[in-house]
Amino acid sequence: MINSSLKQLGDLLQTKKISSVELTQTFLNRIQQYNPSINAYIALDEARTIAQAKAADERIASGNAMPLTGVPFAQKDIFCAKGWQTTCGSKMLANFIAPYDAHVITQFDTAGAVNLGKTNMDEFAMGSSNETSYFGGVKNPWSFDRVPGGSSGGSAAAVAARLCAAATGTDTGGSIRQPASLCGFTGLKPTYGVVSRFGMIAFASSLDQAGPMAKSAEDCALMMNVMAGFDERDSTSLNREKEDYTRDLNKPLQGLKVGLPKEYFSEGLDTNVGKVIEAAIAEYKKLGAEIVDISLPNTGLSIPVYYVLAPAEASSNLSRYDGVRYGHRAAEYTDLMDMYNKSRAEGFGAEVKRRILIGTYVLSAGYYDAYYLKAQQIRRLIAQDFVEAFKQCDVIMGPAAPSTAFKAGEKVDDPVAMYLQDIYTISTNLAGLPGMSVPAGFAQSDDGVSLPVGLQIIGNYFDEARMLNVAHKYQQVTDWHERMPELVLPKEAK
Amino acid sequence: MEWEVVIGLETHTQLKTNTKIFSGASIKYGAEPNTQACEVSIALPGVLPVLNKEAVHCAIKFGLAINAHIAPRSVFARKNYFYPDLPKGYQISQFELPVVGKGAVTIQVPAVGKNAAYEKVVNITRAHLEEDAGKSVHGAVDDMSGIDLNRAGTPLLEIVTEPDMRSAAEAVAYAKKLHELVQWIGICDGNMQEGSFRCDVNVSVRQKGTEKLGTRREIKNLNSFKFMQQAIEYETRWQIETLEDGGTIQQATVLFNPDTGETRSMRSKEEANDYRYFPDPDLLPLVISEADKAAVKATMPELPEAMKARFEAHYALSAYDASALTTSRELAGYFVATADAGADAKQSANWIMGALAAKLNAADIGISESPINAQQLAQLLKRISDNTISNNAAKQVFEALWNAEGDVDGIIATKGLKQESDSGAIEAIIDEVLAANPAMVEEFKAGKEKAFNALVGQAMKASKGKANPAQVNELLKKKLS
Numbered sequence: 011m012i013n014s015s016l017k018q019l020g021d022l023l024q025t026k027k028i029s030s031v032e033l034t035q036t037f038l039n040r041i042q043q044y045n046p047s048i049n050a051y052i053a054l055d056e057a058r059t060i061a062q063a064k065a066a067d068e069r070i071a072s073g074n075a076m077p078l079t080g081v082p083f084a085q086k087d088i089f090c091a092k093g094w095q096t097t098c099g100s101k102m103l104a105n106f107i108a109p110y111d112a113h114v115i116t117q118f119d120t121a122g123a124v125n126l127g128k129t130n131m132d133e134f135a136m137g138s139s140n141e142t143s144y145f146g147g148v149k150n151p152w153s154f155d156r157v158p159g160g161s162s163g164g165s166a167a168a169v170a171a172r173l174c175a176a177a178t179g180t181d182t183g184g185s186i187r188q189p190a191s192l193c194g195f196t197g198l199k200p201t202y203g204v205v206s207r208f209g210m211i212a213f214a215s216s217l218d219q220a221g222p223m224a225k226s227a228e229d230c231a232l233m234m235n236v237m238a239g240f241d242e243r244d245s246t247s248l249n250r251e252k253e254d255y256t257r258d259l260n261k262p263l264q265g266l267k268v269g270l271p272k273e274y275f276s277e278g279l280d281t282n283v284g285k286v287i288e289a290a291i292a293e294y295k296k297l298g299a300e301i302v303d304i305s306l307p308n309t310g311l312s313i314p315v316y317y318v319l320a321p322a323e324a325s326s327n328l329s330r331y332d333g334v335r336y337g338h339r340a341a342e343y344t345d346l347m348d349m350y351n352k353s354r355a356e357g358f359g360a361e362v363k364r365r366i367l368i369g370t371y372v373l374s375a376g377y378y379d380a381y382y383l384k385a386q387q388i389r390r391l392i393a394q395d396f397v398e399a400f401k402q403c404d405v406i407m408g409p410a411a412p413s414t415a416f417k418a419g420e421k422v423d424d425p426v427a428m429y430l431q432d433i434y435t436i437s438t439n440l441a442g443l444p445g446m447s448v449p450a451g452f453a454q455s456d457d458g459v460s461l462p463v464g465l466q467i468i469g470n471y472f473d474e475a476r477m478l479n480v481a482h483k484y485q486q487v488t489d490w491h492e493r494m495p496e497l498v499l500p501k502e503a504k
Numbered sequence: 505m506e507w508e509v510v511i512g513l514e515t516h517t518q519l520k521t522n523t524k525i526f527s528g529a530s531i532k533y534g535a536e537p538n539t540q541a542c543e544v545s546i547a548l549p550g551v552l553p554v555l556n557k558e559a560v561h562c563a564i565k566f567g568l569a570i571n572a573h574i575a576p577r578s579v580f581a582r583k584n585y586f587y588p589d590l591p592k593g594y595q596i597s598q599f600e601l602p603v604v605g606k607g608a609v610t611i612q613v614p615a616v617g618k619n620a621a622y623e624k625v626v627n628i629t630r631a632h633l634e635e636d637a638g639k640s641v642h643g644a645v646d647d648m649s650g651i652d653l654n655r656a657g658t659p660l661l662e663i664v665t666e667p668d669m670r671s672a673a674e675a676v677a678y679a680k681k682l683h684e685l686v687q688w689i690g691i692c693d694g695n696m697q698e699g700s701f702r703c704d705v706n707v708s709v710r711q712k713g714t715e716k717l718g719t720r721r722e723i724k725n726l727n728s729f730k731f732m733q734q735a736i737e738y739e740t741r742w743q744i745e746t747l748e749d750g751g752t753i754q755q756a757t758v759l760f761n762p763d764t765g766e767t768r769s770m771r772s773k774e775e776a777n778d779y780r781y782f783p784d785p786d787l788l789p790l791v792i793s794e795a796d797k798a799a800v801k802a803t804m805p806e807l808p809e810a811m812k813a814r815f816e817a818h819y820a821l822s823a824y825d826a827s828a829l830t831t832s833r834e835l836a837g838y839f840v841a842t843a844d845a846g847a848d849a850k851q852s853a854n855w856i857m858g859a860l861a862a863k864l865n866a867a868d869i870g871i872s873e874s875p876i877n878a879q880q881l882a883q884l885l886k887r888i889s890d891n892t893i894s895n896n897a898a899k900q901v902f903e904a905l906w907n908a909e910g911d912v913d914g915i916i917a918t919k920g921l922k923q924e925s926d927s928g929a930i931e932a933i934i935d936e937v938l939a940a941n942p943a944m945v946e947e948f949k950a951g952k953e954k955a956f957n958a959l960v961g962q963a964m965k966a967s968k969g970k971a972n973p974a975q976v977n978e979l980l981k982k983k984l985s
Contacts, residue, residue: 336546
């Protein structure tokens with residue numbers, strides 16, 4: 011059951027072969043068993059979760075079910091969910107109970123889905139290893155001494171360890187795709203503006219985008235049907251007609267033009283990871299795809315540009331955490347300035363502070379033109395690279411991350427090495443394009459551990475259905491996405 | 505050495521929308537603290553701003569009213585600073601690309617002493633949309649400051665002038681004109697006590713004849729025209745004295761203390777914030793099309809300048825009268841209703857700005873609350889022009905109307921104010937007066953003009969004030985010639 015697809019689970023529920031309460035309890039039991047070691051969840055509320063499952067069962071009984079009614083999901087702790095502790099991985103919000111629902115949460119509620127809990131994440135989504143979380147690191151279910159990636163590390167581990175049917179994530183620079191690659195499952199970052207950001211705690215507003223983290227492309231498509239859509243409460247939400255993301259899943263790939271950017275296969279890419287990606291490309295050839303060599307010449311500028319723009323927006327977005335109205339406030343202070351200083355010094359972790367400092371600096375009088383404005387100009391050039399590339403191909407493929415999961419603690423003291431984890435994913439955020447990571451095999455680490463590798467598929471604006479089709483056809487002929495980490499196999503299966 | 509003061513104004517006008525500029529919370533004044541603070545007002549994690557179109561309409565109306573360039577694309581920017589009543593840690597405003605660009609306002613500067621009244625054009629640099637902050641409340645909670653976020657997010661249009669004004673009188677005339685205009689076009693209720701119309705005044709001085717601007721000091725948050733006048737006058741004197749004593753002016757923000765009549769420095773430029781403005785990524789650029797402008801224009805009333813010209817042409821009013829009657833739509837409407845009900849236009853203007861204005865002022869009420877409506881006033885004026893009552897009697901009728909004692913004709917009848925216009929009856933009275941005052945007649949014939957007036961007075965007295973004075977004059981002249 012824990013390995014079933016969302017479609018299978020939906021069918022089992024609607025034909026009443028299982029109840030939502032049973033299914034939910036199964037996952038809750040697994041969470042009880044594995045979460046103490048993996049630390050995927052920050053907040054659990056069994057009573058609330060079971061109540062939702064009961065309501066789902068009633069809805070199914072009354073014949074008003076939707077495809078995902080009764081299916082239990084994990085929600086990244088970046089989404090405000092009414093009555094739930096909503097921390098964004100920070101001490102600053104450790105005591106914050108959200109009084110309202112994010113759009114994404116409302117969409118899942120409306121679909122009748124069950125919320126299993128709030129998943130761990132890098133503090134304010136700033137990180138690529140989940141090690142900046144105030145609530146502790148998350149273990150990669152494939153190798154407990156390794157990180158799951160980040161910032162959606164909790165959701166990633168929960169999906170990989172089957173501690174949920176699927177999960178939500180958010181991706182500002184790679185936070186869905188890099189952990190999907192490191193934990194071996196399917197993750198999609200939609201086109202900017204497709205999923206409403208209302209109620210999703212902001213890191214870098216012009217880059218943040220929520221998306222599905224699930225076992226397969228088909229699962230992602232079903233979740234997109236729930237998550238996507240216009241929301242007037244988000245001014246950057248795009249007013250487009252509702253679409254069925256499953257509609258093209260089975261289209262043949264004959265004649266599909268796959269662009270391989272040379273910049274994604276150069277220095278910095280782990281050799282073993284490169285081999286897995288090449289094998290995946292070979293598989294696509296067998297499926298009828300044509301390979302086109304392309305170039306994204308400004309790829310190398312994406313990290314510096316991102317680390318100007320994202321911190322600039324973050325420094326302003328995080329100003330509201332001042333200890334005045336909610337969140338952490340220092341126990342003792344002498345005056346207003348002292349309260350601000352102490353509350354923020356105590357409430358934020360080192361990586362968040364680093365980015366607030368960078369962001370404040372690049373927006374300061376005298377530096378704005380040289381940093382922020384310049385970065386905005388280069389951002390347009392990076393987007394233009396993709397416009398040119400998509401004149402030659404339908405989708406772009408490459409690695410989602412330069413390496414397999416690295417060991418906890420390995421990069422925490424080297425921010426630049428950590429930032430390079432997102433070298434292949436950041437450009438799509440800057441351009442606002444959709445991107446996904448699809449399990450493509452396993453690569454040996456230096457110490458001989460076999461770890462998952464993700465193939466990245468980048469599509470043109472609003473081509474999510476096409477990308478899901480491209481991923482799904484591959485998943486029809488491979489089983490990488492069905493592999494489950496040994497460490498969390500149910501006893502009877504071992 | 506002759507000094508010249510240079511003044512520019514920044515005015516925050518609170519827009520008359522139903523809800524806040526970026527959320528659906530009410531902006532009604534005077535509610536219990538934080539009862540109008542929604543998720544967006546409190547700046548909870550994850551909330552997003554959504555622009556209130558009504559606020560944009562207000563900005564377009566203002567742009568059209570001052571003949572300004574209305575930007576086809578303007579941008580909301582974040583102004584970053586920490587303050588407890590600023591919940592997001594930034595204010596959403598407009599910085600590089602404001603919604604309203606250059607425009608102009610024509611002001612009437614009243615006569616002061618020997619200086620005659622004159623007209624002047626004040627250039628508007630820009631007007632931009634932004635949100636108001638909340639309020640810090642001191643003293644409500646023991647040993648703590650309270651924060652009331654009801655006002656946070658209230659829509660403001662900040663209107664900035666060029667440094668075009670050269671006296672406190674000009675600055676006040678501009679502020680009053682702007683105050684009238686924003687109410688005229690219905691974008692602001694103009695309530696200065698509740699902070700709906702707040703002026704910051706930039707003041708600098710320089711030697712007359714020089715081009716270069718002196719260092720300015722900004723007087724913050726003036727909420728009455730009287731204080732504005734006093735503050736500018738004090739500030740000007742202070743700056744001139746400082747310079748004449750060999751000192752220099754430091755750029756600063758100052759506050760005016762109405763109790764002492766002085767301005768006092770609040771913070772210097774060195775202490776000023778670096779606001780780190782950047783375009784707000786949560787909001788799309790504000791796009792205004794020609795069609796949007798046309799749609800708003802169709803909803804706008806005739807503007808005061810146009811109405812003034814019309815009053816001069818159509819009602820043959822003087823520029824002064826026409827200008828005075830177009831300070832508010834209510835006043836102008838009252839005038840039009842009076843004149844169109846058949847009253848003489850000039851008489852209507854005189855009575856509205858004279859007797860009626862005096863009464864309204866004394867009662868501290870607006871013309872829309874006047875106990876005498878335009879139809880009643882017109883009826884009264886018609887009774888003067890058709891010689892039913894004298895001007896003096898009309899004043900009594902006006903008093904009675906004010907006190908709601910009945911309609912015009914009813915009051916004339918009950919009070920017996922109808923004047924005598926029957927020439928036979930008046931002749932009889934005059935004959936009696938002439939017979940009774942032979943001495944006066946002699947004096948008149950000897951060339952004393954004053955005696956004539958005395959005889960008129962006697963005749964009016966004999967008629968108990970009811971004789972038509974013009975007829976008395978005419979008949980008396982005939983009799984004495």
